[in-house]
Amino acid sequence: MLGQERIKEIADSILAESTADQTEVVIQTTDSALTRFANSSIHQNVAETDASVSIRVVLADPAGAGARIGVASTNSLDRVALFHTLGAALSIARLQPPNPDFRSLPGPRPIVQVAAFSEATAGCTPEKRARGAGAICLLARAAGLVAAGALTTAALELAVANSLGVFAYHRTTQADINTVIMGDTSSGYAAAFALDVNDLDFEAIGREALEKCVKSRDPRPLEPGEYTVILEPYAVQDFLQMMTWTGFSAVALQEGRSFMAGKIGQPIVDPRVSIWDDGLSPDGVPLPFDFEGVPKQRVDLIENGVARGVVYDSYSAGKEEGKTSTGHALPAPNTFGPLPLNLFFGSGDATLEEMIRSTERGIYVTRFHYTRPVDPTRVVITGMTRDGTFLIEKGEIAYPVRNLRFTQSYLEALNHLDSIGRDTRLLTGMGGVACDRMPALKVHQFRFTGATEF
Amino acid sequence: MRTLTDRALNLAQVQGASYADIRIVRRLTQHIAVKNGVVEGLSDDGSQGFGVRVVVDGAWGFASSSLLSAQEVDRVTAQAVQIAHASALFKTREVHLGPPVAHSGTYRTPVQIDPWSVSLDDKIALLLQADQGLRATSGVRVASSTLAFWREDKTFANSEGTYLEQTIIESGGGIEAVAVDVERGQVQKRSYPNSFGRDQRTEGWEAILAMDLPGNAPRVGEEAVALLTADTCPSGVTTLILGPTQLALQIHESCGHPIELDRVFGAEASYAGTSFLTPEKVRTFRYGSDIVNLTADATIPGGLGTFGWDDEGVPAQRVPIVRNGIFCGYLTSRETAQQLRDIVGTESPETSGGAMRADGWNRIPIIRMTNVSLEPGEWGFDDLIADTDDGIYMELNRSWSIDDKRLNFQFGTEIAYEIKNGKMGRMLKNATYTGMTPVFWGSCDAICDAGHWRVWGTPNCGKGQPGQTAHTGHGAAPARFRNVQVGVLK
Numbered sequence A: 001m002l003g004q005e006r007i008k009e010i011a012d013s014i015l016a017e018s019t020a021d022q023t024e025v026v027i028q029t030t031d032s033a034l035t036r037f038a039n040s041s042i043h044q045n046v047a048e049t050d051a052s053v054s055i056r057v058v059l060a061d062p063a064g065a066g067a068r069i070g071v072a073s074t075n076s077l078d079r080v081a082l083f084h085t086l087g088a089a090l091s092i093a094r095l096q097p098p099n100p101d102f103r104s105l106p107g108p109r110p111i112v113q114v115a116a117f118s119e120a121t122a123g124c125t126p127e128k129r130a131r132g133a134g135a136i137c138l139l140a141r142a143a144g145l146v147a148a149g150a151l152t153t154a155a156l157e158l159a160v161a162n163s164l165g166v167f168a169y170h171r172t173t174q175a176d177i178n179t180v181i182m183g184d185t186s187s188g189y190a191a192a193f194a195l196d197v198n199d200l201d202f203e204a205i206g207r208e209a210l211e212k213c214v215k216s217r218d219p220r221p222l223e224p225g226e227y228t229v230i231l232e233p234y235a236v237q238d239f240l241q242m243m244t245w246t247g248f249s250a251v252a253l254q255e256g257r258s259f260m261a262g263k264i265g266q267p268i269v270d271p272r273v274s275i276w277d278d279g280l281s282p283d284g285v286p287l288p289f290d291f292e293g294v295p296k297q298r299v300d301l302i303e304n305g306v307a308r309g310v311v312y313d314s315y316s317a318g319k320e321e322g323k324t325s326t327g328h329a330l331p332a333p334n335t336f337g338p339l340p341l342n343l344f345f346g347s348g349d350a351t352l353e354e355m356i357r358s359t360e361r362g363i364y365v366t367r368f369h370y371t372r373p374v375d376p377t378r379v380v381i382t383g384m385t386r387d388g389t390f391l392i393e394k395g396e397i398a399y400p401v402r403n404l405r406f407t408q409s410y411l412e413a414l415n416h417l418d419s420i421g422r423d424t425r426l427l428t429g430m431g432g433v434a435c436d437r438m439p440a441l442k443v444h445q446f447r448f449t450g451a452t453e454f
Numbered sequence B: 001m002r003t004l005t006d007r008a009l010n011l012a013q014v015q016g017a018s019y020a021d022i023r024i025v026r027r028l029t030q031h032i033a034v035k036n037g038v039v040e041g042l043s044d045d046g047s048q049g050f051g052v053r054v055v056v057d058g059a060w061g062f063a064s065s066s067l068l069s070a071q072e073v074d075r076v077t078a079q080a081v082q083i084a085h086a087s088a089l090f091k092t093r094e095v096h097l098g099p100p101v102a103h104s105g106t107y108r109t110p111v112q113i114d115p116w117s118v119s120l121d122d123k124i125a126l127l128l129q130a131d132q133g134l135r136a137t138s139g140v141r142v143a144s145s146t147l148a149f150w151r152e153d154k155t156f157a158n159s160e161g162t163y164l165e166q167t168i169i170e171s172g173g174g175i176e177a178v179a180v181d182v183e184r185g186q187v188q189k190r191s192y193p194n195s196f197g198r199d200q201r202t203e204g205w206e207a208i209l210a211m212d213l214p215g216n217a218p219r220v221g222e223e224a225v226a227l228l229t230a231d232t233c234p235s236g237v238t239t240l241i242l243g244p245t246q247l248a249l250q251i252h253e254s255c256g257h258p259i260e261l262d263r264v265f266g267a268e269a270s271y272a273g274t275s276f277l278t279p280e281k282v283r284t285f286r287y288g289s290d291i292v293n294l295t296a297d298a299t300i301p302g303g304l305g306t307f308g309w310d311d312e313g314v315p316a317q318r319v320p321i322v323r324n325g326i327f328c329g330y331l332t333s334r335e336t337a338q339q340l341r342d343i344v345g346t347e348s349p350e351t352s353g354g355a356m357r358a359d360g361w362n363r364i365p366i367i368r369m370t371n372v373s374l375e376p377g378e379w380g381f382d383d384l385i386a387d388t389d390d391g392i393y394m395e396l397n398r399s400w401s402i403d404d405k406r407l408n409f410q411f412g413t414e415i416a417y418e419i420k421n422g423k424m425g426r427m428l429k430n431a432t433y434t435g436m437t438p439v440f441w442g443s444c445d446a447i448c449d450a451g452h453w454r455v456w457g458t459p460n461c462g463k464g465q466p467g468q469t470a471h472t473g474h475g476a477a478p479a480r481f482r483n484v485q486v487g488v489l490k
Helices: A002-016 A078-095 A126-142 A203-216 A233-247 A250-256 A315-320 A352-357 A409-413 B002-014 B070-088 B120-134 B205-211 B213-229 B243-258 B334-344 B381-386 B437-442
Strands: A022-038 A041-060 A068-074 A148-160 A165-184 A187-194 A226-231 A275-277 A301-302 A343-345 A361-374 A380-393 A395-401 A402-410 A416-429 A434-449 B019-035 B038-056 B059-065 B104-108 B140-158 B163-181 B185-190 B199-201 B238-243 B294-297 B318-323 B372-374 B390-402 B408-420 B423-429 B431-436 B443-446 B455-465 B468-476 B481-485
Touching: A002 A022, A002 A041, A002 A078, A002 A148, A002 A165, A002 B372, A002 B423, A022 A126, A022 B059, A022 B070, A022 B205, A041 A078, A041 A126, A078 A409, A078 B038, A078 B120, A078 B163, A078 B199, A126 A148, A126 A203, A126 B070, A148 A203, A187 A203, A187 A380, A187 A416, A187 B185, A203 A380, A203 B002, A203 B199, A226 A233, A233 A250, A233 A343, A233 A361, A233 A380, A233 A409, A233 A416, A233 A434, A250 A315, A250 B205, A250 B294, A352 A395, A352 A416, A352 A434, A361 A402, A380 B408, A402 A409, A402 B120, A402 B408, A409 A416, A416 B205, A416 B431, B002 B019, B002 B038, B002 B070, B002 B140, B019 B070, B038 B070, B038 B120, B059 B070, B070 B163, B104 B468, B120 B140, B120 B213, B140 B213, B163 B205, B163 B455, B185 B213, B185 B437, B199 B205, B199 B455, B213 B408, B238 B243, B238 B381, B243 B294, B243 B372, B243 B390, B243 B437, B243 B455, B390 B431, B390 B481, B408 B481, B431 B437, B437 B443, B443 B468
Parallel strands: A041 B059, A068 B038, A226 A361, A343 A434, B104 B163, B238 B390, B372 B468
Antiparallel strands: A022 A041, A022 A148, A041 A068, A148 A165, A165 A187, A226 A434, A275 A301, A275 A343, A361 A380, A361 B390, A380 A395, A380 A402, A402 A434, A416 A434, B019 B038, B019 B140, B038 B059, B140 B163, B163 B185, B163 B199, B238 B481, B294 B318, B294 B372, B390 B408, B408 B423, B408 B431, B431 B481, B443 B481, B455 B468
């Protein structure tokens, strides 16, 4: 951790030295450690200390044909390396043709300070992590099973400064645990995330995975086909992430690739579905500004089933009349465009027990594995079930089944909605940068297209 | 560097390490991206640092830092030892590395033209020319052209006497055209020479020139637009011929990952998964038909998985994986080679197969693919098509998914063609196929010859926690598979 003062000093020194028309400095520091376990013992145990500086310079084209932009980065903080990196960014900018679509780096806007830092997480020792992982290993060993998983603790800083007066600084911590507990014929999964490592209940996580593993022993084969499914939040998170990849970015919408293209303002899924991004919500992991230093706005992506909008950075906003950045820029350069990193799927009123009890015949899914878009415009995704899949008959879990492959449009699934869970779960989000919160779902006519041997 | 490496290794041993190694890594990357005639991304990135790995009390510890100073080496080495002590609190077996590894030397990727010697002007001009070609066909909505260059200078030393210096240079490039029909809700894409942005090789600028991106751009744009109105791939069980890049990915997913011995032993169980290729299957399990021969070879010139030594200091080597259809070997590390011998006996090699690779200074080495390849067969491509009465040819990956033991897979390709009576026919879109790994490879009845074989690069292989991205290579020539389920998309 460098601290706000030292970071501002570094940023100011670069901004003072730059001869560009506009200059932006993004500084990130990482102090992270990860304790990984497999076969109920710690097999990988690592730590990392890093600090990186990325410099973006903008040179106005004398003919007014746009701007020339260069980016260079380094993780060496000595003065010579920093100024060498600034020089590299300037050289890159001078050599390239002007970008007619670039308007400007963003100017300063008020940023809300949000607390997202835990001293306990930042100061977590290897011994404490080992005991957390060990608690799960001991549970598994006692049951004659084996545990695998990872416990991460990290302290991170993000700062953005630019020559238009932006200076934004945020520090945060992450404590993340996930585990798979395995037997000869079955496995179970559980995961949790917190800002404060003391909020993670390792034994509870271990028990959740263990119980799933024990219940899914000796799975039976099941014919693929269309089934009603109950999806735990672990599986529902994949809906959010795949919809993000295929449609929630302004660039995808502008290029016509988004499933929202041509449908803004129209109903696209069941009216009970609302999905939004909110970087300031205390129910998530607050991240008050983006990688351009623009404050995060809440963006309603789908509201009561209606496609409402997508997220913008300053570049994609500059391409549309009257748009401004919503505070969702990723680190430059970035041809993919802005992304929502703090997603929420609105909860309903059903408990998991009620969902099961109301199911005549269906499949209970703990989570998905290795999902990929097959047809992005319809959000058709294929993937496998994993770590606890069960057949439901007459309102009860009947028996565990072997894992199945699905090939299913997530949009169609959200139109085949039976109920939405009352309780939500906070899980690490895309790229480990932020977090998503979502409930369980019950959906009918979910299409399984294959099966595997376990 | 030697002062710093000696300092870390001495300190680690003084503090109780029975084994220690240190890697000092400096990585430079350059990415250039042109989209619809505009340079949207151009960056030079540098990252440097070191990582110290130790065994203390029979358990592993690793710590790393970007600050290269004697004081920081002392702090990080002590931190690695402290972490190893914590690992030892919950261990079920002692780390055993087998015979000592003591090598010294230098290795540098042979390049004809250093990519950093080529001007940015020339690089941008090449991409803009390709971009124009892609957009020559009306209907191309998004044209993307990319170049990527990579240089990694790495010093490795261990407490057994190894001291190695390596420089790995890679060059990658690619083009992509996206055609959109908003009214009918369709998006189609064509890429060249490989999907997901680029092909990449351990070569210099000559690799980019050989791709001839501008020369291929008009065809790529035309095909993307043509796909919008092409027929959809039919559903059924048929003969499938895979083009070389799709076959390279098939090898990567259904052979490369399940032969990683750390996966087999459960090290990745909570994340990427395990493997169906369990140790009792060595030398007995029929993985494919008699003509299927697979190797892992880190010495192939230009292969993206080619190097001098792996990140445990073990020399690059060629390892047989499948011989005449029978599974015979794994990708191994020093530690897993010993574990395997404990299970299958002394017929198994005592030394590592040299597959431990780390994604930079801040990551531990884990078992990664080198160049895992399907050896060429004897068929000419035209003869193979002529010999096929009814089937589908699929090429260039669009989507990929496989279960966590690497058995059930489903792939989609950018383009496909019907084969009827020995001739390539109509273009097909949204092509998919699915199967089970040993059944699929067991149905392989023809592989094209060495004239159609080359190594393709996969620069985006994810594995490990914290995440690591590996650069792997896969040699492949077109091959034919019988009785495959195609057309899964409804």
